[in-house]
Amino acid sequence: MLKLGAGNAVQPFHVMDVMRAANARAAALSPADPKILRMEVGQPGTGLPEGAKRAVADALQSGNVLGYTDALGRASLRARIAAHYQDWYGVFIDPARIAVTFGASGAFPLAYLSAFTTGDRIALAAPYYPPYINIAIALGLQPVVLPCGPETGFQPTVAMLQALDPQPDGLVIASPANPTGSMLSPEDLAALTEYCHSAGIRLISDEIYHGLTFGKPAATAAKFSPSAIVINSFSKYLSMTGWRVGWMLLPEDMVRVTERLAQNFFVSPSYISQVAAEAAFDCHEELQANRAGYARARELLLTGLPAAGFPDFAPPDGAFYVYLDSTGHAPDSTTFCHRLLNEAGIAATPGHDFDAQGGSNYFRFSYCAALPDIEDAIERLQRMHVKTAF
Numbered sequence: 001m002l003k004l005g006a007g008n009a010v011q012p013f014h015v016m017d018v019m020r021a022a023n024a025r026a027a028a029l030s031p032a033d034p035k036i037l038r039m040e041v042g043q044p045g046t047g048l049p050e051g052a053k054r055a056v057a058d059a060l061q062s063g064n065v066l067g068y069t070d071a072l073g074r075a076s077l078r079a080r081i082a083a084h085y086q087d088w089y090g091v092f093i094d095p096a097r098i099a100v101t102f103g104a105s106g107a108f109p110l111a112y113l114s115a116f117t118t119g120d121r122i123a124l125a126a127p128y129y130p131p132y133i134n135i136a137i138a139l140g141l142q143p144v145v146l147p148c149g150p151e152t153g154f155q156p157t158v159a160m161l162q163a164l165d166p167q168p169d170g171l172v173i174a175s176p177a178n179p180t181g182s183m184l185s186p187e188d189l190a191a192l193t194e195y196c197h198s199a200g201i202r203l204i205s206d207e208i209y210h211g212l213t214f215g216k217p218a219a220t221a222a223k224f225s226p227s228a229i230v231i232n233s234f235s236k237y238l239s240m241t242g243w244r245v246g247w248m249l250l251p252e253d254m255v256r257v258t259e260r261l262a263q264n265f266f267v268s269p270s271y272i273s274q275v276a277a278e279a280a281f282d283c284h285e286e287l288q289a290n291r292a293g294y295a296r297a298r299e300l301l302l303t304g305l306p307a308a309g310f311p312d313f314a315p316p317d318g319a320f321y322v323y324l325d326s327t328g329h330a331p332d333s334t335t336f337c338h339r340l341l342n343e344a345g346i347a348a349t350p351g352h353d354f355d356a357q358g359g360s361n362y363f364r365f366s367y368c369a370a371l372p373d374i375e376d377a378i379e380r381l382q383r384m385h386v387k388t389a390f
């Protein structure tokens with residue numbers, strides 16, 4: 001029998017399995033059947049902003065060869081990202097420290113390989129975005145899970161780090177976070193970044209849901225630490241999931257090593273995706289309208305979920321997810337999500353994707369679908385709740 005590589009130890013990204021099951025069920029429906037409501041993945045129901053569409057059309061008509069770019073991205077896009085940090089956060093970022101990546105997903109292996117070596121320990125809060133751990137394991141790193149609950153806003157604290165012996169080599173944070181939508185206050189973010197910098201812990205800050213916040217201010221780790229790695233994406237606020245383009249803010253000592261890795265792993269990001277991304281930054285009115293739609297969906301869920309049998313949950317501060325306790329509705333959240341799909345036609349993600357130890361009684365709804373679908377989902381949940389008398 002031939003051997004398998006280290007990737008064999010990596011768990012599936014279960015939400016993709018849920019998506020496959022929902023696709024199969026949707027394909028089997030008759031025209032008269034109610035549609036499957038897609039609340040399992042964090043994919044905006046909005047498309048590429050209009051200004052970005054025009055920029056893409058112009059590029060395709062230009063006659064220029066849309067070939068390779070620099071491994072770290074087009075100079076104009078890197079400069080535009082730097083301007084974004086000045087506009088949104090009042091922080092100056094040298095464009096030379098910016099790397100354009102194949103989505104945020106492509107940024108994480110570059111960050112891990114640039115900052116860590118085999119066997120290094122990477123701390124992160126649970127619940128978490130599954131690829132944080134799965135990519136780390138594939139690269140020979142050791143995740144150190146910090147169980148977090150409502151009492152800490154589902155976020156890690158300096159005290160949790162101080163209690164670790166030995167100290168970890170790295171810390172991954174996300175604010176707003178997936179799956180909970182929780183956020184670190186600017187003060188708590190500053191405390192974590194400053195502690196990590198002084199303790200020699202490499203901080204990776206996932207900020208891909210910036211722009212999608214509801215009442216709490218968002219701060220960037222780049223404001224508080226010169227050694228932090230910041231990862232962001234055009235997929236969420238900028239509504240460009242399928243274009244697969246993101247970026248990293250790198251400490252100066254990591255720029256060249258990241259560039260060498262990017263040259264060998266990816267050659268360069270997609271030229272046409274970079275054109276779209278640069279133009280998308282200037283589509284303010286359309287993007288803010290999208291955000292207003294998510295805010296409305298959030299309010300619908302906050303008022304509708306208690307009547308559907310979910311009275312106690314932490315209102316999300318940002319992103320477009322709500323993390324719910326399925327206790328009392330089914331033996332575990334996987335069973336409950338099967339019931340949701342089969343009985344109510346709602347696709348949702350069970351919590352074991354986000355927390356291998358404590359997620360069996362939680363599930364995640366994504367509320368970035370169209371508003372009529374959110375309203376329909378609440379009605380179906382309420383009918384299911386009455387019918388089964390949970």
